[in-house]
Amino acid sequence: MGKVDRIAEPWGSRTPYGPGETWPTRVDSYLADGLTEDDVDRWAQSATILHSNGDALDIAVKDDRIVGVRGREVDRVNHGRLGPKDLFGWQANHSPDRLTKPLIRRKGKLVETDWDTAMDAVAGRAKELLEEQGPSAISFYTTGQLFLEEYYTLGLIAHGGIGTNHVDGNTRLCTATAAAALKETFSCDGQPGSYTDIDHADVIALYGHNMAETQTVLWTRVLDRLAGPNPPKVICVDPRRPRSPARPPCTSPRGRART
Structure with missing residues:
Protein backbone atom coordinates (compact mmCIF):
# COMPACT_ATOMS: atom_id res chain seq x y z
CA MET A 1 0.00 0.00 0.00
CA GLY A 2 3.02 2.26 0.43
CA LYS A 3 2.67 5.69 2.01
CA VAL A 4 -0.55 6.67 0.25
CA ASP A 5 -2.99 8.43 2.57
CA ARG A 6 -6.06 6.23 2.09
CA ILE A 7 -8.36 8.81 3.64
CA ALA A 8 -7.28 11.58 1.27
CA GLU A 9 -6.85 9.10 -1.62
CA PRO A 10 -9.41 6.34 -0.94
CA TRP A 11 -8.50 4.43 -4.11
CA GLY A 12 -4.76 4.07 -3.44
CA SER A 13 -2.02 3.95 -6.08
CA ARG A 14 -2.53 3.08 -9.75
CA THR A 15 -1.75 -0.25 -11.44
CA PRO A 16 -2.57 0.58 -15.10
CA TYR A 17 -3.74 -2.06 -17.55
CA GLY A 18 -5.20 -2.14 -21.03
CA PRO A 19 -8.38 -3.54 -22.61
CA GLY A 20 -8.64 -7.33 -22.42
CA GLU A 21 -5.79 -7.60 -19.91
CA THR A 22 -6.12 -9.00 -16.39
CA TRP A 23 -6.50 -6.44 -13.65
CA PRO A 24 -3.11 -6.43 -11.83
CA TRP A 43 -4.47 -14.87 9.69
CA ALA A 44 -8.19 -15.66 9.51
CA GLN A 45 -9.80 -15.67 6.06
CA SER A 46 -12.89 -13.51 5.77
CA ALA A 47 -14.63 -10.94 3.59
CA THR A 48 -15.66 -7.38 4.26
CA ILE A 49 -19.33 -6.90 5.09
CA LEU A 50 -19.15 -3.13 5.52
CA HIS A 51 -20.24 -2.44 1.93
CA ASP A 58 -7.41 -11.83 5.87
CA ILE A 59 -7.78 -10.73 9.49
CA ALA A 60 -4.61 -10.49 11.56
CA VAL A 61 -5.01 -12.02 15.01
CA LYS A 62 -2.67 -11.57 17.99
CA ASP A 63 -3.49 -12.69 21.52
CA GLY A 80 -5.87 -7.84 -3.03
CA ARG A 81 -7.22 -4.30 -2.75
CA LEU A 82 -9.07 -2.90 0.25
CA GLY A 83 -11.14 0.25 0.64
CA PRO A 84 -10.93 2.62 3.62
CA LYS A 85 -13.77 0.84 5.44
CA ASP A 86 -11.95 -2.47 5.01
CA LEU A 87 -8.63 -1.05 6.20
CA PHE A 88 -9.81 0.89 9.23
CA GLY A 89 -13.28 -0.36 10.22
CA TRP A 90 -11.94 -3.10 12.49
CA GLN A 91 -10.42 -0.49 14.82
CA ALA A 92 -13.89 0.17 16.26
CA ASN A 93 -13.50 -3.14 18.12
CA HIS A 94 -10.86 -1.49 20.30
CA SER A 95 -12.67 1.80 20.84
CA PRO A 96 -12.59 2.81 24.54
CA ASP A 97 -16.28 3.80 24.44
CA ARG A 98 -17.43 0.55 22.85
CA LEU A 99 -20.18 -1.14 24.88
CA THR A 100 -18.98 -4.23 26.73
CA LYS A 101 -21.96 -4.66 29.07
CA PRO A 102 -25.70 -4.74 28.33
CA LEU A 103 -27.84 -1.72 29.17
CA ILE A 104 -31.41 -1.84 30.44
CA ARG A 105 -33.84 1.04 30.83
CA ARG A 106 -34.80 1.81 34.42
CA LYS A 107 -36.97 4.85 35.26
CA GLY A 108 -36.28 6.32 31.82
CA GLY A 134 -49.50 -13.98 18.78
CA PRO A 135 -46.43 -14.22 16.47
CA SER A 136 -47.42 -11.21 14.35
CA ALA A 137 -46.72 -8.95 17.34
CA ILE A 138 -42.97 -9.51 16.84
CA SER A 139 -41.02 -8.29 13.84
CA PHE A 140 -37.38 -8.32 12.77
CA TYR A 141 -35.64 -5.50 10.94
CA THR A 142 -32.20 -6.80 10.11
CA THR A 143 -28.88 -5.39 9.00
CA GLY A 144 -27.07 -6.01 5.73
CA GLN A 145 -23.82 -6.76 7.56
CA LEU A 146 -24.27 -10.46 8.28
CA PHE A 147 -22.94 -13.68 6.76
CA LEU A 148 -25.11 -16.38 5.20
CA GLU A 149 -24.96 -18.62 8.28
CA GLU A 150 -26.19 -15.77 10.48
CA TYR A 151 -29.10 -15.00 8.14
CA TYR A 152 -30.01 -18.68 8.14
CA THR A 153 -30.04 -18.77 11.95
CA LEU A 154 -32.09 -15.58 12.06
CA GLY A 155 -34.60 -17.13 9.66
CA LEU A 156 -34.93 -20.20 11.86
CA ILE A 157 -35.61 -18.04 14.92
CA ALA A 158 -38.07 -15.68 13.22
CA HIS A 159 -39.99 -18.06 10.95
CA GLY A 160 -39.44 -21.48 12.49
CA GLY A 161 -39.27 -20.58 16.16
CA ILE A 162 -41.47 -17.55 16.72
CA GLY A 163 -43.55 -17.99 13.56
CA THR A 164 -43.69 -14.36 12.44
CA ASN A 165 -43.81 -13.27 8.82
CA HIS A 166 -42.71 -9.74 9.65
CA VAL A 167 -39.07 -9.88 8.61
CA ASP A 168 -37.45 -7.14 6.60
CA GLY A 169 -33.93 -5.92 6.06
CA ASN A 170 -31.82 -2.92 5.23
CA THR A 171 -30.48 -4.79 2.21
CA ARG A 172 -33.90 -4.63 0.55
CA LEU A 173 -34.82 -1.07 1.44
CA CYS A 174 -31.44 0.49 0.65
CA THR A 175 -31.47 -1.00 -2.87
CA ALA A 176 -35.20 -0.69 -3.55
CA THR A 177 -34.79 2.07 -6.15
CA ALA A 178 -31.92 0.26 -7.88
CA ALA A 179 -33.87 -3.02 -7.93
CA ALA A 180 -36.95 -1.32 -9.38
CA ALA A 181 -34.87 0.35 -12.08
CA LEU A 182 -33.12 -2.91 -12.98
CA LYS A 183 -36.44 -4.78 -13.23
CA GLU A 184 -37.91 -2.09 -15.46
CA THR A 185 -34.84 -2.00 -17.69
CA PHE A 186 -33.64 -5.63 -17.73
CA SER A 187 -36.69 -7.52 -16.32
CA CYS A 188 -34.53 -8.74 -13.42
CA ASP A 189 -33.40 -7.06 -10.22
CA GLY A 190 -29.97 -8.73 -10.36
CA GLN A 191 -26.93 -7.06 -11.83
CA PRO A 192 -26.92 -7.68 -15.60
CA GLY A 193 -23.13 -7.56 -15.94
CA SER A 194 -19.89 -8.64 -14.32
CA TYR A 195 -17.10 -6.66 -12.69
CA THR A 196 -14.81 -8.12 -15.35
CA ASP A 197 -16.76 -6.15 -17.97
CA ILE A 198 -14.65 -3.17 -16.88
CA ASP A 199 -11.58 -4.97 -18.23
CA HIS A 200 -13.05 -4.97 -21.75
CA ALA A 201 -15.39 -1.96 -21.88
CA ASP A 202 -14.94 0.88 -24.38
CA VAL A 203 -17.54 3.02 -22.58
CA ILE A 204 -18.59 3.04 -18.92
CA ALA A 205 -21.87 4.83 -18.16
CA LEU A 206 -22.80 5.82 -14.63
CA TYR A 207 -26.46 6.74 -14.14
CA GLY A 208 -26.88 8.14 -10.64
CA HIS A 209 -24.11 5.84 -9.40
CA ASN A 210 -21.38 7.57 -7.40
CA MET A 211 -19.02 4.61 -7.66
CA ALA A 212 -16.02 6.53 -6.35
CA GLU A 213 -17.59 6.85 -2.90
CA THR A 214 -19.96 3.87 -2.69
CA GLN A 215 -17.70 1.19 -4.22
CA THR A 216 -14.15 2.43 -3.81
CA VAL A 217 -12.45 -0.81 -4.90
CA LEU A 218 -14.59 -1.08 -8.02
CA TRP A 219 -13.78 2.54 -8.87
CA THR A 220 -10.10 1.68 -8.37
CA ARG A 221 -10.52 -0.83 -11.19
CA VAL A 222 -11.98 1.89 -13.42
CA LEU A 223 -9.16 4.30 -12.53
CA ASP A 224 -6.59 1.65 -13.43
CA ARG A 225 -8.22 1.22 -16.84
CA LEU A 226 -8.24 4.98 -17.32
CA ALA A 227 -4.53 5.11 -16.47
CA GLY A 228 -3.69 2.38 -19.00
CA PRO A 229 -3.55 2.28 -22.80
CA ASN A 230 -6.76 2.81 -24.82
CA PRO A 231 -8.82 3.90 -21.80
CA PRO A 232 -12.61 3.72 -21.91
CA LYS A 233 -14.84 6.76 -22.11
CA VAL A 234 -16.75 7.47 -18.90
CA ILE A 235 -20.21 9.05 -19.10
CA CYS A 236 -21.85 10.18 -15.88
CA VAL A 237 -25.49 11.24 -15.76
CA ASP A 238 -26.33 12.58 -12.32
CA PRO A 239 -28.20 15.62 -10.99
CA ARG A 240 -25.41 16.06 -8.46
CA ARG A 241 -21.69 16.53 -9.08
CA PRO A 242 -20.25 13.22 -7.82
CA ARG A 243 -16.60 12.41 -7.23
CA SER A 244 -16.69 9.55 -9.74
CA PRO A 245 -16.04 11.67 -12.85
CA ALA A 246 -13.24 13.63 -11.17
CA ARG A 247 -10.94 12.87 -14.07
CA PRO A 248 -13.00 11.61 -17.02
CA PRO A 249 -15.69 13.76 -18.64
CA CYS A 250 -19.16 13.80 -17.13
CA THR A 251 -22.41 14.47 -18.97
CA SER A 252 -25.00 16.46 -17.06
CA PRO A 253 -28.73 15.62 -17.21
CA ARG A 254 -29.08 18.35 -19.85
CA GLY A 255 -26.55 16.62 -22.06
CA ARG A 256 -23.61 19.03 -21.70
CA ALA A 257 -20.29 17.30 -21.21
CA ARG A 258 -18.30 18.53 -18.24
CA THR A 259 -14.94 17.68 -16.72
Missing part, protein backbone atom coordinates in the same frame (compact mmCIF):
# COMPACT_ATOMS: atom_id res chain seq x y z
CA THR A 25 -2.98 -7.41 -8.19
CA ARG A 26 -2.16 -4.94 -5.38
CA VAL A 27 -2.19 -6.22 -1.83
CA ASP A 28 -3.32 -3.55 0.65
CA SER A 29 -2.72 -4.07 4.35
CA TYR A 30 -2.90 -2.26 7.65
CA LEU A 31 -1.58 -3.39 11.02
CA ALA A 32 -1.80 -1.77 14.43
CA ASP A 33 1.02 0.61 15.27
CA GLY A 34 4.29 -1.10 16.09
CA LEU A 35 3.31 -4.49 14.64
CA THR A 36 4.72 -6.33 11.65
CA GLU A 37 3.49 -9.48 9.94
CA ASP A 38 6.02 -11.47 12.00
CA ASP A 39 4.13 -10.42 15.14
CA VAL A 40 0.81 -11.87 13.90
CA ASP A 41 -0.21 -15.16 15.52
CA ARG A 42 -2.49 -16.19 12.66
CA SER A 52 -21.61 -4.18 -1.13
CA ASN A 53 -18.37 -5.01 -2.96
CA GLY A 54 -17.57 -8.08 -0.84
CA ASP A 55 -13.79 -7.65 -0.87
CA ALA A 56 -11.88 -10.69 0.40
CA LEU A 57 -9.48 -10.05 3.25
CA ASP A 64 -7.02 -13.53 20.25
CA ARG A 65 -7.67 -9.93 19.18
CA ILE A 66 -7.96 -8.29 15.76
CA VAL A 67 -4.81 -6.26 15.08
CA GLY A 68 -5.05 -5.63 11.33
CA VAL A 69 -6.14 -6.76 7.88
CA ARG A 70 -4.73 -7.42 4.43
CA GLY A 71 -6.39 -7.95 1.06
CA ARG A 72 -6.40 -11.42 -0.47
CA GLU A 73 -4.40 -11.35 -3.68
CA VAL A 74 -6.08 -14.37 -5.29
CA ASP A 75 -9.64 -13.09 -4.85
CA ARG A 76 -11.53 -12.47 -8.09
CA VAL A 77 -13.37 -9.40 -6.80
CA ASN A 78 -10.69 -7.13 -5.32
CA HIS A 79 -7.38 -8.74 -6.41
CA LYS A 109 -32.51 5.91 31.94
CA LEU A 110 -30.17 3.26 30.52
CA VAL A 111 -28.10 1.59 33.22
CA GLU A 112 -25.58 -1.24 33.10
CA THR A 113 -26.77 -4.70 34.04
CA ASP A 114 -25.65 -8.33 33.74
CA TRP A 115 -26.34 -10.56 30.74
CA ASP A 116 -28.82 -12.82 32.54
CA THR A 117 -30.97 -9.85 33.53
CA ALA A 118 -30.85 -8.41 30.01
CA MET A 119 -31.72 -11.72 28.34
CA ASP A 120 -34.53 -12.38 30.82
CA ALA A 121 -35.99 -8.96 29.98
CA VAL A 122 -35.92 -9.64 26.23
CA ALA A 123 -37.21 -13.20 26.48
CA GLY A 124 -39.83 -12.28 29.06
CA ARG A 125 -41.31 -9.44 27.00
CA ALA A 126 -41.28 -11.63 23.87
CA LYS A 127 -43.25 -14.34 25.71
CA GLU A 128 -45.77 -11.75 26.91
CA LEU A 129 -46.35 -10.48 23.36
CA LEU A 130 -46.71 -14.01 21.98
CA GLU A 131 -49.31 -14.87 24.61
CA GLU A 132 -51.23 -11.60 24.23
CA GLN A 133 -51.14 -11.00 20.48
